[in-house]
Amino acid sequence: MALKALIFDVDGTLAETEELHREAFNRAFADAGISWFWSRPVYGRLLQVTGGRERILAYAEETGTCRVDAAALHKVKTGYYKQAMSGSAIALRDGVERLIGLALEQGLSLGIATTTSRSNVDSLFQATLGMEMLGRFRSVRTGEDVGAKKPDPEVYRLVLDDLGVGAQESIAFEDSANGLRAARALGIPTLITPGIYTREDDFTGAECILDSLGHLFDPQSGSVHCCPALVPFGVA
Ligand code: XBP
């Protein structure tokens, strides 16, 4: 079946954003006078719970903390995240921009399937490729569009519907086991580039696993051969 669409996760896949998220959570906790601090090891474990508000609720339950207004905390966190993103020199992960450019050249559709919010997607594009480039994505679906976040496949189902393509006509780009499970539940071939927090995840069922998308363009690595779904796309 011909390849028609590339669908990208955001956090950890387009860019290593989780440290900015973590710092924003900690600032929100400090503002609210809550004595929580999410260290890297704690945050790595908490990433099993997708969605920032859900992560706060899960931690409140785990620590037996009552009276936490997760929605209010998450709103403050999002403000800090945006602020940090606009002041940061965040870069897209290696190979991302080149792959997006190649997809557009070849007339493939582009989609985004993410757990984070639309405003956080906008912040990342404002800081990197620009809003005009985001406008070239024919579907941008976020955690705000779904009743159940990844690993539930709902966000991917919405993107496939928006793009009018089948699962087998698409490739998903993910960094986490939760994202892989969401895409694979619909039968979308999935290429994994593990992120700083997801290197130990179980990627069983992935089409292929690469250190970065930059390897797709590296003739020495032979990586295209590990990802047959990309061969007709001509990345080699
Ligand atoms: C990443 C997430 C997100 C971010 C925080 O999931 O779980 O929740 O950590 O974003 P994925 P929000 O990359 O699999 O989509 O705080 O905006 O929810």
Ligand code: MG
């Ligand atoms: Mg991710």
